[in-house]
Amino acid sequence: MTQGATQTSDLVLVIDDDPSMRKALGNLLDSVGLGCLALASPEGLKAVDLTGRVACLVLDVRMPGCNGLDFHEAFAHEHPAIPVIFITGHGDVPMSVRAMKGGAIEFLTKPFREQDLLDAIYVGLAQSRQHQTKGQESDDLRRRYASLSPREREVMAMIVDDGLQTKQIAARLGLSEITVKLCRSALMKKLGAASQVDLGMAAERLKAS
Structure with missing residues (x-):
């Protein structure tokens, strides 16, 4: 060398x-x-x-x-x-x-x-x-996704795959809207997503990786 x-x-x-x-x-x-x-x-x-x-x-x-x-x-x-x-x-x-x-x-x-x-x-x-x-x-995105709780992953899927709003997610899961908002805020922070568009792009990159 x-x-x-x-x-x-x-x-x-x-x-x-x-x-x-x-x-x-x-x-x-x-x-x-x-x-x-x-x-x-x-x-x-x-x-x-x-x-x-x-x-x-x-x-x-x-x-x-x-x-x-x-x-x-x-x-x-x-x-x-x-x-x-x-x-x-x-x-x-x-x-x-x-x-x-x-x-x-x-x-x-x-x-x-x-x-x-x-x-x-x-x-x-x-x-x-x-x-x-x-x-x-x-690799970093996969590590971030792995840090999500099962509930956070569930909420993420409902946002990205089903296009549901906070109120709809709360009704489907039997949770309060405040709980869903806190869950959504936490998962977006973990994934480094500043908006729903960012969250959707992160989901697409995860599927492709």
Whole structure:
């Protein structure tokens, strides 16, 4: 791992069987202050904890005993928050089409302009950061929802799913309107919802997560 590639920094993973290419890419990334982990094959990734990391992967298409396109399919399924940039010395149209359909953000043929690679890496890191942020927000929302009492969840469902007003909820549950208002206020505070619209949006995010 090059200097600066800490457990809290953005990380660029490079997988290429060519030592000179790994060295060149490592030097390039160091020169712009990006942490880099350069590996000769995908096997090296097994020892790397990528959980919660903002990262992107620069991947060679053809390596001894490994097809980068096949590896990408498995990697993307396991690490959807880490975008992939392909580099190759022997690219063709079908290969690039398959890569892009698989979710790659760029397909560069060697020799490529350093700036083209850096531009793709910055896009990849931005996408990874956005994905990680959304994941953290979803985790936080699920924790907030888990803190609701059974009664609060029941009232929330009647508000969001049934569209009932306080008086209607009170009648259905056999509670006073004041009790329902207090329950509604408590659940909205726990979920960080300032309005019924916010509450509805929170419910939709919970369903989607």
